[in-house]
Every structure is written in C-alpha cells, then in structure tokens.
Amino acid sequence: MNATPAIQATQLTKSFRGPKGAVVDAVKGIDLTVRPGEVVAFLGPNGAGKTTTIDMILGLTSPDNGDVRVFGRHAREAARDGRIAAVMQTGGLMSDFTVAETIGVVASLHHRTADVAAVMERAGLAEIGDRKVSRCSGGEQQRLKFALALLPDPDLIVLDEPTAGMDVESRRGFWAAMRADATRGRTVLFATHYLEEADAFADRIVMIAGGHVVADGSTAEIRTRASRRVVSAVLDDDAVPGLLRVFPGLEVRERRGGRLYLSLPDSDCLARHLLTSTKAREVEIAAHNLEDAFVTLTADA
Numbered sequence: 053m054n055a056t057p058a059i060q061a062t063q064l065t066k067s068f069r070g071p072k073g074a075v076v077d078a079v080k081g082i083d084l085t086v087r088p089g090e091v092v093a094f095l096g097p098n099g100a101g102k103t104t105t106i107d108m109i110l111g112l113t114s115p116d117n118g119d120v121r122v123f124g125r126h127a128r129e130a131a132r133d134g135r136i137a138a139v140m141q142t143g144g145l146m147s148d149f150t151v152a153e154t155i156g157v158v159a160s161l162h163h164r165t166a167d168v169a170a171v172m173e174r175a176g177l178a179e180i181g182d183r184k185v186s187r188c189s190g191g192e193q194q195r196l197k198f199a200l201a202l203l204p205d206p207d208l209i210v211l212d213e214p215t216a217g218m219d220v221e222s223r224r225g226f227w228a229a230m231r232a233d234a235t236r237g238r239t240v241l242f243a244t245h246y247l248e249e250a251d252a253f254a255d256r257i258v259m260i261a262g263g264h265v266v267a268d269g270s271t272a273e274i275r276t277r278a279s280r281r282v283v284s285a286v287l288d289d290d291a292v293p294g295l296l297r298v299f300p301g302l303e304v305r306e307r308r309g310g311r312l313y314l315s316l317p318d319s320d321c322l323a324r325h326l327l328t329s330t331k332a333r334e335v336e337i338a339a340h341n342l343e344d345a346f347v348t349l350t351a352d353a
C-alpha cells in the first residue's frame with residue numbers, strides 16, 4: 053500500500069491585492085491531507101477560498117506561505133508525470149473539432165495514455181464521438197474535459213466546480229461518470245457549492261469558509277458535529293424539571309404545535325427515556341440535514 057499522501061498541504065496562505073489596494077486574505081492557513089483513493093469534496097460558499105487552494109494544489113499559483121505536495125512531489129512535477137489532472141471551471145476546448153478528434157489530439161500529447169475508447173466510454177461520450185464541440189451541451193463539454201483529464205490515467209483528479217451551470221440531469225450524468233471512475237481507486241478532490249453533490253459523491257467533506265477549514269470528516273460526522281438531533285414529543289411542561297435532573301446537558305429548544313423540542317448528544321437515550329419513563333407520546337427524532345450543518349459551520353467563519 054502506498055503510504056505517501058495524494059495531497060499534503062501544510063499551512064497554506066494566500067493574499068491578493070484588491071482593485072483599490074486593499075489586501076484580500078483568500079486562504080488563511082489551510083492544512084489538508086488526502087489519502088490515495090479518497091473522494092473528497094471541498095465544500096464552501098462563494099469566496100471561501102476553494103479555487104485559490106485548488107490553484108495552489110495544482111501548482112498554478114504559489115502560496116505566500118506553507119507547502120503543498122502531490123504524491124510527495126511538487127505539483128508541477130506530478131502533472132508532468134501524468135499523476136495529477138484537473139477539470140477547471142473555465143478553459144478552452146476547440147469548438148471546430150469533434151469530441152473524438154479532441155480526445156485523439158490531446159491523447160497524442162501525453163506519453164502515458166489510458167485506452168482512448170475506454171475513456172470515452174467512462175466519460176459517457178461513446179455515443180457522441182462525431183459531434184462537434186460547438187454543438188455539445190454544457191454538460192457534454194464538461195464530460196469532455198473530464199475525459200481529457202482521464203487521458204494520462206492520473207492517480208489524482210481535481211475538479212473545480214465541474215457542474216457549475218448544468219441542469220440537474222446533466223449534473224447527475226456527470227457525477228455518475230465521475231463516481232464510476234472513482235470506484236476504480238482514483239483519488240478525487242472536487243470543489244462544489246452544492247451540498248447534495250458533496251453528500252452524494254464524496255467519502256469525506258472538507259468544509260471551507262473565510263479561508264479556513266471549518267470542518268473535516270465524513271458526511272455523517274459533519275452533520276453530527278454541526279448540530280444535535282432534535283427529539284420532539286407531545287409532553288407537558290411540568291415534565292421538564294424531571295428531565296433536566298436526569299439529563300443535565302438537555303437543551304429545551306422550543307414548544308411548537310403542542311410538541312416539545314429537546315436535544316441531547318445521545319438522542320437515542322433521550323427518546324428511550326421519554327417513551328419508558330414519562331408520559332410523552334408521539335416521540336420523533338429528526339436528523340439535521342447537511343444544509344443545517346453548512347449554515348451553522350460557515351456562519352462564524
């Protein structure tokens with residue numbers, strides 16, 4: 053097993069000078085280690101510092117401070133060896149070429165090349181090889197960029213908001229192709245605004261806001277860390293003092309529609325107690341969704 057991290061970023065910082073001379077601290081000390089084979093979502097609101105961090109990982113821009121390694125080497129060396137490839141938000145495709153021609157030309161430039169037909173199949177392009185790039189939809193063009201990134205058979209693929217501007221169906225098609233490819237063991241880092249994309253396609257979510265990592269863990273861990281589950285029941289207020297004696301950490305959130313809303317780190321224990329030792333009826337446990345976690349975690353950054 054390869055123990056060298058796919059990405060090892062240490063204390064990365066990057067500032068820009070804005071139009072009126074003001075300094076914008078885009079990235080304020082990011083540490084990130086991605087292990088080989090992980091599919092990691094870089095999730096954050098507009099201006100969080102995702103693209104700046106990705107540019108540093110790819111070696112497109114240098115950090116002011118800190119260091120980044122890709123498979124133990126400088127990103128540019130890793131790119132030259134075909135170990136890392138990227139799908140960026142913008143970037144030129146040759147509009148007069150067909151899909152197959154584009155792939156053929158770019159394949160001829162690499163010294164390490166995956167099977168072209170297999171790449172087209174994996175990117176969902178096998179049926180549209182003869183289509184001119186200018187006639188491809190936005191989703192098809194992004195899948196073409198994905199195919200180009202797959203050509204050197206990279207060990208790490210980095211995608212910066214690859215589905216921005218696509219409709220739901222195209223996004224689904226894109227991620228199905230990406231996910232199918234990732235199951236083959238490739239390491240993937242992708243930036244997104246879309247919580248549901250991070251939730252559906254990543255093993256791990258690194259949440260970034262205000263140039264910092266504000267949370268890092270599996271999707272389930274992020275949810276739990278951001279907020280407790282809420283247990284609600286039809287229950288009189290006079291039961292509350294007794295509950296607080298049993299559970300000193302209990303939070304009484306609100307009373308609404310005849311229901312009392314409570315939270316405790318161990319929601320199962322609270323629900324069990326309500327059902328077995330109180331007159332509570334219609335007990336419900338509500339999981340917080342990722343949207344709640346996102347708002348909570350990025351609000352103070």
Ligand SMILES: Nc1ncnc2c1ncn2[C@@H]1O[C@H](COP(=O)(O)OP(=O)(O)OP(=O)(O)O)[C@@H](O)[C@H]1O
Nearest residue numbers: 068069070076078097098099100101102103104105
């Ligand atoms: N070349 C630049 N010159 C000046 N400011 C910049 C430059 N690039 C980025 N910034 C600023 O740095 C901050 C982080 O930008 P960045 O593009 O990394 O965020 P992001 O998370 O990728 O956002 P988005 O999701 O909107 O693409 C923003 O405030 C942005 O305006």
